[in-house]
Amino acid sequence: MFYLLNRPRAEAEALAEAIIAVKDRVRLCSRCFSLTEEDPCAICTDVRRDAGLLCVVAEAKDIFSLERTSAFRGRYYVLGGLMSPMDGVGPAQLRVKELIARIGEDAPREVIIATNPNAEGEVTALYLSKLIAPLGISVTRLAYGLPIGGDLDYADEITLAKSLEGRRSL
Amino acid sequence: MRLTGLTLADVRNYSALEFEPVPGVNVLAGPNAQGKSNLLEAIGLLGTGKSFRTSRESELIAWGMPLASVSGTAALAAGTVRLACTLAASAAGTRKIYTVNGGRVGYSHYLGRLRVVTFVPAHLQLVGGPPALRRSLLNAALSQESPAYYAALANYAKHLAQKNALLRGGVSPDEDLLATYDERLVASGTAIVLARRAFIASLDERASPVYRRWAGGADGELHLGYAANVPCDVPTADAVAAAFTQRLADARFAEAQRKTSLVGPHRDDLEFRLGERALAAFGSQGQQRTAVLALKVAEHATLEAYAGEAPLLLLDDVLSELDAERRRAFLEGVAGVEQAFITSTGAVDTPVAATFSVRAARVERVA
Numbered sequence: 221m222f223y224l225l226n227r228p229r230a231e232a233e234a235l236a237e238a239i240i241a242v243k244d245r246v247r248l249c250s251r252c253f254s255l256t257e258e259d260p261c262a263i264c265t266d267v268r269r270d271a272g273l274l275c276v277v278a279e280a281k282d283i284f285s286l287e288r289t290s291a292f293r294g295r296y297y298v299l300g301g302l303m304s305p306m307d308g309v310g311p312a313q314l315r316v317k318e319l320i321a322r323i324g325e326d327a328p329r330e331v332i333i334a335t336n337p338n339a340e341g342e343v344t345a346l347y348l349s350k351l352i353a354p355l356g357i358s359v360t361r362l363a364y365g366l367p368i369g370g371d372l373d374y375a376d377e378i379t380l381a382k383s384l385e386g387r388r389s390l
Numbered sequence: 391m392r393l394t395g396l397t398l399a400d401v402r403n404y405s406a407l408e409f410e411p412v413p414g415v416n417v418l419a420g421p422n423a424q425g426k427s428n429l430l431e432a433i434g435l436l437g438t439g440k441s442f443r444t445s446r447e448s449e450l451i452a453w454g455m456p457l458a459s460v461s462g463t464a465a466l467a468a469g470t471v472r473l474a475c476t477l478a479a480s481a482a483g484t485r486k487i488y489t490v491n492g493g494r495v496g497y498s499h500y501l502g503r504l505r506v507v508t509f510v511p512a513h514l515q516l517v518g519g520p521p522a523l524r525r526s527l528l529n530a531a532l533s534q535e536s537p538a539y540y541a542a543l544a545n546y547a548k549h550l551a552q553k554n555a556l557l558r559g560g561v562s563p564d565e566d567l568l569a570t571y572d573e574r575l576v577a578s579g580t581a582i583v584l585a586r587r588a589f590i591a592s593l594d595e596r597a598s599p600v601y602r603r604w605a606g607g608a609d610g611e612l613h614l615g616y617a618a619n620v621p622c623d624v625p626t627a628d629a630v631a632a633a634f635t636q637r638l639a640d641a642r643f644a645e646a647q648r649k650t651s652l653v654g655p656h657r658d659d660l661e662f663r664l665g666e667r668a669l670a671a672f673g674s675q676g677q678q679r680t681a682v683l684a685l686k687v688a689e690h691a692t693l694e695a696y697a698g699e700a701p702l703l704l705l706d707d708v709l710s711e712l713d714a715e716r717r718r719a720f721l722e723g724v725a726g727v728e729q730a731f732i733t734s735t736g737a738v739d740t741p742v743a744a745t746f747s748v749r750a751a752r753v754e755r756v757a
């Protein structure tokens with residue numbers, strides 16, 4: 221803000237136009253509800269991506285975090301938040317019905333629920349798995365783990381216990 | 391464990407204090423309103439990050455100052471640790487900053503390093519007061535003892551608040567969502583129940599002989615019992631979880647009707663019995679007081695047994711609550727603890743490790 225006050229008016233106008241352009245062009249993808257300029261978005265239309273893997277995230281920004289890893293080659297679905305009745309957010313406030321419909325259409329072999337490992341994320345994941353599992357589709361969650369480069373000494377007991385629970389054979 | 395040095399800056403009536411306690415019993419003596427309880431409260435804050443006197447933590451900041459800070463060095467079995475807890479008043483409430491050995495940490499990494507068992511006169515309400523008082527005693531002790539208990543408690547509280555919002559109609563009713571909350575409550579609630587069951591069994595075993603020693607046999611045996619809301623007289627964790635799940639299923643209709651959750655360890659209680667009778671209903675004032683002190687001694691011994699090292703014992707105005715006979719018995723009982731702090735308005739007649747005079751926020755060793 222202070223930076224802008226010290227810049228020429230023309231520069232501020234250019235920025236304002238750019239913001240309006242973004243606002244006009246960016247919309248929700250009708251398949252995954254991520255932010256996009258083209259509908260459906262580039263990920264939903266990319267035929268090289270595995271349509272048999274569907275990753276459910278709370279917010280569109282979570283897609284960007286996961287994409288940065290380049291580790292996931294399936295498709296996404298943005299729920300639009302996490303369950304929190306205290307804040308007036310229940311199944312009806314999230315895109316739950318649409319998710320079940322999408323799963324019905326695409327019949328992925330695996331749904332990965334990538335919500336945060338906090339209380340709301342936990343409940344949201346378990347709730348969704350209650351709805352999805354009866355469809356005969358395998359439902360998985362992100363593993364809890366230790367930060368890479370972290371020291372076992374400094375990991376808190378809860379994270380350590382969770383990573384023990386989620387251990388894998390070598 | 392032992393506190394070896396304490397520094398206060400703008401805490402209550404202390405603008406600046408350096409205090410070097412000794413091993414064993416430290417008596418803080420002085421007339422009323424000099425800062426004895428404030429000093430004890432500061433030690434409790436260093437250990438637990440909380441005040442034993444108030445939930446409005448901004449009251450601990452010296453009047454007119456922006457920050458209060460307590461720091462100290464403790465000798466633990468695992469080595470020396472430096473702890474600090476700073477309170478900062480802001481429009482949004484009091485912010486707390488914790489450090490361990492100079493590094494900033496979250497509360498769950500701070501709690502439990504320097505453990506304390508506290509007695510304040512308000513604890514005399516423990517026998518006759520509301521169950522929430524007794525649950526908070528259990529929670530305070532077990533949270534210091536085990537990070538897993540603290541995590542289960544925090545998790546339980548969050549899911550319970552969400553479930554209650556769902557039952558109140560915060561969002562439209564959804565059976566699957568309700569079932570999800572119940573499953574989470576069973577998972578964290580079972581851990582809470584099992585920890586409380588073991589802890590109370592140990593309190594009971596240790597408090598009875600202490601009470602007998604102080605009161606003689608005539609009163610009858612003191613017993614502490616776990617009045618668990620979820621029946622937990624079954625051996626395994628799975629069986630407790632199954633009983634909890636069953637209780638939730640049975641209560642489902644009533645919970646929907648009353649729009650609140652009715653089942654779980656948030657409704658637990660700790661019972662005091664003398665012989666066959668409930669102490670709250672039939673005990674004299676003196677019997678209740680003796681029972682609370684026996685409970686505190688048992689809490690100290692249990693935490694020591696759990697961790698393999700003794701927590702600090704913080705006793706505010708405990709002596710004025712006892713007659714001469716019980717006071718002597720009590721002081722003899724605590725004389726052997728690794729470290730204790732006792733406030734007193736008068737001189738203490740049994741030998742102690744050190745006596746400090748507290749006058750107008752100045753603390754000086756006098757004996």
Ligand SMILES: Nc1ncnc2c1ncn2[C@@H]1O[C@H](COP(=O)(O)OP(=O)(O)OP(=O)(O)O)[C@@H](O)[C@H]1O
Nearest residue numbers: 402403422423424425426427428449450451452453
């Ligand atoms: N935030 C604060 N800033 C400055 N002074 C405070 C603050 N809070 C309390 N005090 C003062 O601290 C004084 C000492 O309180 P404290 O409770 O420690 O007394 P005490 O020595 O335990 O006395 P008693 O024997 O009556 O229990 C009180 O007079 C009170 O006014």
Ligand SMILES: [Mg+2]
Nearest residue numbers: 426427707733
């Ligand atoms: Mg006092």
Ligand SMILES: [Zn+2]
Nearest residue numbers: 249252261264
């Ligand atoms: Zn898309």
